[in-house]
Amino acid sequence: GQQVMQIPQYQHVQEGEDFTTYCNSSTTLSNIQWYKQRPGGHPVFLIQLVKSGEVKKQKRLTFQFGEAKKNSSLHITATQTTDVGTYFCAGPSSGTYKYIFGTGTRLKVLA
Amino acid sequence: KAGVTQTPRYLIKTRGQQVTLSCSPISGHRSVSWYQQTPGQGLQFLFEYFSETQRNKGNFPGRFSGRQFSNSRSEMNVSTLELGDSALYLCASSFRGRDEQYFGPGTRLTVT
Numbered sequence: 001g002q003q004v005m006q007i008p009q010y011q012h013v014q015e016g017e018d019f020t021t022y023c024n025s026s027t028t029l030s031n032i033q034w035y036k037q038r039p040g041g042h043p044v045f046l047i048q049l050v051k052s053g054e055v056k057k058q059k060r061l062t063f064q065f066g067e068a069k070k071n072s073s074l075h076i077t078a079t080q081t082t083d084v085g086t087y088f089c090a091g092p093s094s095g096t097y098k099y100i101f102g103t104g105t106r107l108k109v110l111a
Numbered sequence: 112k113a114g115v116t117q118t119p120r121y122l123i124k125t126r127g128q129q130v131t132l133s134c135s136p137i138s139g140h141r142s143v144s145w146y147q148q149t150p151g152q153g154l155q156f157l158f159e160y161f162s163e164t165q166r167n168k169g170n171f172p173g174r175f176s177g178r179q180f181s182n183s184r185s186e187m188n189v190s191t192l193e194l195g196d197s198a199l200y201l202c203a204s205s206f207r208g209r210d211e212q213y214f215g216p217g218t219r220l221t222v223t
Contacts, residue, residue: 033211035214042215042216043201043203043212045211045212045213090154096166097144097159097208097209098156098167098169099144099212100156104153
């Protein structure tokens, strides 16, 4: 079945450093979504990418969807302590409404 | 606009019992998906409902079932609980099913 992997699994950074998490799907995705889950919280929607090669920015966050629509990345510039949490990507299994979530990247920011 | 609500927030059950969890989606959203989140397995899709019809089901045993009502509220039921069913159960609503999903706070189920 479809698998969505994320690397790295964990990342510790000093406040002010940049951070990137990568998402790779075993199959082509019609779209990809990114979520952030704070410790003890629930996933919160960040963005959805649909087009091949699409790049979207939200303040310090930059999201990219690969040309083959099988991979994506999230880059955070100059991390802050408020960026702490687990970042998940998610994509729909082909032709379905079943979203497969990535394994997640847990980010810790050291002040 | 009110967010997604889930009840109860916490639940402790013993093995063999059954449990029903409830989810009220954002007003106007017709798609409700359920997920199980555990430290070992991450976020796993259980099922998705749209206009009272189950459109997709994840790889869970038949002990896991759900339904959706005409007002889009949804319930999921787990029968004959096992220790491994201990998890955070999250529901998410969206307008159509392939757009952004809004998650509820979850129900933390502990099976003893």
